[in-house]
Amino acid sequence: MSCILIIGGAGYIGSHVNLLLGERQYSTVVLDNLSKGHNWAVLQGDFICGDMADRSLLSKIFKDYSIDMVMHFSAHSIVGESMSNPLAYYRNNVANTLTMLEIMIEHGVKKIVFSSTAAVYGEPGYIPIDEAHPTNPTNPYGKTKLAIENMLEDCDRAHGLKYVSLRYFNAAGADEKGRIGERYDPETHLIPKILNVAKSVSFQSAALSPLMGEGWGEGEYPPVEIYGTDYDTPDGTCIRDYIHVSDLAEAHIMAVEHLRGSGDSRIYNLGSGNGYSVRDVINKVEEVTGVNLPVRECPRRSGDPARLVASSELIGKEWQWKPGHGLDGIIRTAWNWVMKPRA
Numbered sequence: 244m245s246c247i248l249i250i251g252g253a254g255y256i257g258s259h260v261n262l263l264l265g266e267r268q269y270s271t272v273v274l275d276n277l278s279k280g281h282n283w284a285v286l287q288g289d290f291i292c293g294d295m296a297d298r299s300l301l302s303k304i305f306k307d308y309s310i311d312m313v314m315h316f317s318a319h320s321i322v323g324e325s326m327s328n329p330l331a332y333y334r335n336n337v338a339n340t341l342t343m344l345e346i347m348i349e350h351g352v353k354k355i356v357f358s359s360t361a362a363v364y365g366e367p368g369y370i371p372i373d374e375a376h377p378t379n380p381t382n383p384y385g386k387t388k389l390a391i392e393n394m395l396e397d398c399d400r401a402h403g404l405k406y407v408s409l410r411y412f413n414a415a416g417a418d419e420k421g422r423i424g425e426r427y428d429p430e431t432h433l434i435p436k437i438l439n440v441a442k443s444v445s446f447q448s449a450a451l452s453p454l455m456g457e458g459w460g461e462g463e464y465p466p467v468e469i470y471g472t473d474y475d476t477p478d479g480t481c482i483r484d485y486i487h488v489s490d491l492a493e494a495h496i497m498a499v500e501h502l503r504g505s506g507d508s509r510i511y512n513l514g515s516g517n518g519y520s521v522r523d524v525i526n527k528v529e530e531v532t533g534v535n536l537p538v539r540e541c542p543r544r545s546g547d548p549a550r551l552v553a554s555s556e557l558i559g560k561e562w563q564w565k566p567g568h569g570l571d572g573i574i575r576t577a578w579n580w581v582m583k584p585r586a
């Protein structure tokens with residue numbers, strides 16, 4: 244039986260895709276170096292702990308398993324970090340993907356689903372952003388993802404490699420059944436950061452709070468930080484398009500089916516088409532959790548565009564994909580995950 248190699252399948256998005264593939268009876272093998280992923284997140288398929296930069300390991304996997312397709316989730320993905328340490332991003336994202344593509348071609352594996360990002364567009368010229376929008380990334384993270392898309396395009400022309408590149412907007416939420424969810428250390432993403440504050444506040448006693456550190460006395464909580472309140476948006480805070488991780492996973496299954504059916508190469512946006520400001524998200528978290536959140540207004544974070552909202556009309560039209568969760572469902576499932584006792 245043909246098997247899908249999921250690189251980065253122990254990470255946040257990859258683990259949700261692996262789980263859904265298993266539920267749909269696909270055979271998978273996960274390769275992850277656990278630098279950001281977790282072995283508890285690999286709930287089905289074989290798991291190999293290792294690095295995609297390891298040529299001999301990759302060759303062995305291609306020999307041992309009957310792999311017909313790769314799904315590639317493994318990347319450094321924090322915009323700010325990419326600005327301060329660009330070479331780590333070029334090394335990990337671009338150079339390691341190059342190695343992996345060489346080995347794929349060597350072994351005659353010519354189908355790949357690639358995790359791309361809205362960051363390839365840079366500062367939007369118009370909203371909603373469709374796939375025809377110029378790509379002009381403003382940070383090394385977005386540049387590395389665009390470089391990989393360019394490699395894929397060239398490999399299609401030269402070697403007949405077929406790819407589906409999915410440009411995610413802001414992935415959020417957790418598995419509906421609470422089996423897996425987002426966990427980074429440190430956490431930088433807005434929704435889990437807010438939910439961590441909500442969790443702290445919801446503990447009755449300050450002494451029980453997991454976020455209490457030095458400088459936070461009883462009855463005080465580390466506040467939600469709003470990075471910038473003077474953007475040119477209705478409430479002055481940044482607008483983003485949040486998309487549920489399980490909706491992303493559904494699109495990946497469609498990509499697998501498309502490529503297994505000898506489909507051609509495609510690039511699609513994945514977003515909801517709805518923009519929410521940082522304040523909208525805070526209000527929604529208060530509504531879903533019933534917690535009053537302490538908030539602190541902070542200066543802008545460098546490199547943040549004021550608005551990023553997707554048009555996902557193309558994948559809707561061509562594959563009938565549409566998101567099943569709104570912001571409410573995203574926050575409800577993420578809250579359920581954050582409140583779940585940790586093993």
Ligand code: UFG
Pocket residue numbers: 320321322360361362411412413414431432433434436467468469470471481482483521544547551
């Ligand atoms: N924000 C805050 N306070 C926080 C954290 C974030 O106000 O404590 C704001 C940010 O300034 C931004 C918004 O919330 O305006 C969302 O920030 P995130 O860090 O959650 O997400 P980003 O939009 O920066 O980036 C995410 C992914 C990238 C991807 C991008 C595509 O991390 O990999 O979405 O839209 F490229």
